Amino acid sequence: MSRVLAFLTARQSAGRAGWRVTDALFRGAVGGLGLVGVGVVLHRVDLVVIGAPLLLATIAALAVPVGRPPVPRLEPLPRTVEAGDGAKAAITTAADPGVEFLAIRLPTPGTASLGPVHLLSGRATTLRATLRWNAWGEGVDLRPDHLAASRDALLISGPVVGVETRRTVLPPVVPLIAGPLPPRASGLVGAHRSRRPGDGVELRTVRPFQPGDRLRRVDWRVTLRAGAATGDPLAVPHVREQHAEVDADLVLVLDSLADVSAELADWSTAAPGVTVRPGGSLDNSVRAAAALAAGYLRQGDRVGLIDLGHPQLSLPPGVGLRQLTRLRHQLVACSRAAGWASRPVLLPRQVPPGAVVVFLSPFLDDATVTAATTTARRHLVIAVDMLPSPLVADPGTPWGEVVRLVMTAEHQARREALRANGVAVVDSPEAVAATLRRVRS
Amino acid sequence: MSAVDVGRGWSAWWLRGAAGVACAGILLDLGLSGVSTVMFAIAALLATASVLLPASPAPLVLICCAALSVALSGDDPLRPAVLVLIPLVHALHLSCALAGLLPKGARFDPAALRQPLRRALGVQAVALGLALIAAVSPTTRTPEPVELIALLSIAGLALLVITARRGRR
Structure with missing residues (x-):
């Protein structure tokens, strides 16, 4: 008898593997039985009829075996997408008839996070979620945490943390009009007129x-x-x-040491939920780098990238559409590691002879200015000031306006120092072409 | 059902709202039944706890309190106050069960509730049928042995449920 009982218990356990009872089952069983029992003891029909629905609903819900918990499977999506793109993510599930509900976390359009939990019917076999990648960068966009529930949610399986899917959203490319670059001393093909x-x-x-x-x-x-x-x-x-x-070489120097916005109050805190501050100096620098690279690569020039904070992430100059794609990937990699370097590193061997160097930086420290002026001894250097302007004082402190004035004055002094050492300073990447034309003429 | 586009559902606050409506109905029923102020205040506290914490013992305690209060406040076992409580208690049970599943900010697809609502209607029909049978049945005293067997059966069922619940843990 005990073996039969053990067999039945084991079979029941196997049939409900992963399932847990909820308060609803306790409420339905104990509340229903209790009310009916007390009604019988006290000879009160009213208690019996009030408790009967709870008991009946619980029995009806438990009558169907729940089976195995469903496992949502995500259809593959591209690992790399363009900013502004969208797609439909399809998740397939196969649930047994006893599974009445599936609560799953999926993104919805307009939400920046992983999205809310959606309570859906357990009979749905394909779930479609709309994805839209508006912000460039690398991150997790799907993590289908899920929970399955039996009839009337009396038994649940989960919640199970879903498998994260990471995606790289490349920065957008708005090609700028390219200016004339000084040709290199060597080279056989290109778009620039040589003196020889x-x-x-x-x-x-x-x-x-x-x-x-x-x-x-x-x-x-x-x-x-x-x-x-x-x-x-x-x-x-x-x-x-x-x-x-x-051909000619253009080297873009990205300052990933700082990522600041116009609000001085936000400088000491990280932007919540994002790697790069939207509209901040790094965001604008990356967009400008992608735009400059697209413009000059289209012209047939060679474009390279140097990350001031991480020399190992630099990209040697190259040509063509593949170089543009490689460069955009590298910009994402640079921004992922932004803010962790203590000082800028720019070695002379990183810049090819005769190359034009474009610094994209907010110029918040003297070391970056020194790196630019040192490079200007051997190369034509254009500094694009990416500090958002005008700066906004911290309203939470009485010293906010004073700090703003000091920061502005220091920044202005650094710009003057750059100009004094032969570095052309411009306020936007669109002005690079005009500066180059002026230099060539 | 084959494919579902997520994102078109309703906010999960509607489920808590349904629980709140059921609680309000129970409180109104208690108020009209003439329960004591203390009991009404306790029921109001339990109703608030049920809406805020649907996956807690509060709904069960509220259901038991309401059923006992209404039953003890009148003689006719099938008066309107009792009949109204039957669907209200069931609605509270079901809405709390579903609301307890979902975290803050969740959404639900109304189509997912079609099946449980259909089953709940069937259960309500059976319960009201029982009430109808009780209304038309003669009110004679049940023999003691039959009562004893019924009570032992109920106690055995309760023990089975408790044992199964501990076995889950």
Whole structure:
């Protein structure tokens, strides 16, 4: 008899593995039985009829075996997406008939977090959630925590923390109009005119033929005209000489040491729930870097990236669409590790000879200014001031306005120091092209 | 049911609202039944606790208190105050069971409640049928042995439930 009882108990336990009773089961069973029992003892029909629904509902709910708890499975989504994109995440579940409810955490449009918990029917086989990636960066966008409940929620299984799915949202690209870059001393192809002769299309000069010149370069009109002047039509052939066309290097220097907004009160605290402060200096710097890179890569130039806080995250100059994608990934990686470096690092070997260097920084410390002015001894350096302006004083302290004035004055002094050391300072990435044009002219 | 688009549901506060409506109905029923002020105040406290903490013993205590108070406040076992309490108690039980599942800020799909509501209607029909049978049955004294067997059966069922609950832990 005891073996039969043990077998039945084990079978019941296996059938309800992972399931727990709730207060509702206790309420229905004890409350229903208690009221009916007290009604019978006291000969009170009213207590019996009040307790009967609880008892009947509990028995009806427990009559169906719950089976195994459902396991939601997420259909794969791309690991890398563009900012502003959206997609439908599909989660499939297979629940037994005894599972009446499935509470699952899924994102909804307009919520920045992992989303609220949704109580759905347990019979649903496919759940679709709308995802929209508005902010660039890397993070968790789906974690389907779930809980299954039997009829009338008398038994529950869970809550189970779902598997996190991480996604990289690339920063948006708004290509800027690219300015003329000083060409490198070497290189065979590109969009920029070199000072030396080559195989470009722009005329450099017309000169007398020299040994080594190709015959197809002979300008017969000039040759005949010169011959007519001297009386010997084919005495001195003249050739047309073109400028060489070469590529140029642009190195973007990202200052990931600080991520600040216009409100001074927020400088000492991290932005809640996000890696990068929206509208802050790092956010604007990354967007500007992506825009500058897109503009110059489209022009055929070579663009590289240096992270002042993490030299190991730097990217050597390269060309093409693949370089732009690589660079945007690297910008996300740089922002993920932002704020953890103690001082800026910019080694001379990180910048190729002849490259133009664009600093994207709020210039909040002297070390960054020193790095820029040191680089300006060997390269053309343009500093894009990414500090949000105007700064807003902390209203919570009487020293807020004083602090704001001191910070503004220090920042202005750093800008003056940059200019004094030959660094062009601009306020927006759109002004880089104009500065380059001014330098070339 | 095959595919569901999440995000279109209602706020879970509606479930607590349903529990609140059921509690308000029970309190109104108690008030109209003429229960003592102390009992009414206790019931009001329990009702508040039921809405705020649906997954707590408060709904069970409120149900028992309300049933006993109403039963002891009148002689006719099937008077309107009792008949009204039957669906109210069931509604409180069901709404608290569902509200206790969901955390703050959760949402629910109304279609998910279709099946339990249909079952609750069936249970209510059976309960009201029992009340109808009780109303038309002759009120004679049950023989003592039958009463004893019934009481022992109920006690055995209660022991089974308690044993099963401890076994879960």
